[in-house]
Amino acid sequence: MPIKYNKSYLDKLENIFAASEYHLRYEKGNFKSGYCILKDNKIVIINKYFTLEGKINALLEILKTLDFNPQSFENQKQQDFLIELKQTELKL
Template identity: 85%
Template sequence: MAVKYTKNFLDKLENIFASSEYHLRYEKGNFKSGYCILKETKIVIVNKYFTLEGKINALLDLLKTLDFNPQSFENQKQQDFLNELKQTELKL
């Protein structure tokens, strides 16, 4: 699957987090990797000053780090989307 750097693609990624047990927030911060994971409270914070491309790359990296199970999502479209993302390799 080719990564598309569009607002629609970002919305799909955000919907994955909205359907998971993690809360996604965009805030300013001094992040070395562009994001921060607070595992005890299940909050993910992404640098709000990132460009659209930066936000998408950070969320894709987070999805691989958190290793969501597609079967844990009720929506079939989200399951399929997550399966496709797992097969995508991000080249920076």
């Protein structure tokens, strides 16, 4: 699946996090994107000053690290999207 660097693709990635147990936040700061667990709350923090391409690449990298199970999502479109993402190789 080709990676599309547009707002609708970013929205799809954000919807995956919205349907999961992780909370996605965009924060300003001088840091690299990543995810962390704060007081038993699972939070993914992305630098809000990243470009659209940087945000998408960071979210894809984090999704691969977290290794979500597509079957745990109720929405069939999200399941299909996650399955396609697992088959995508990110080359930076």
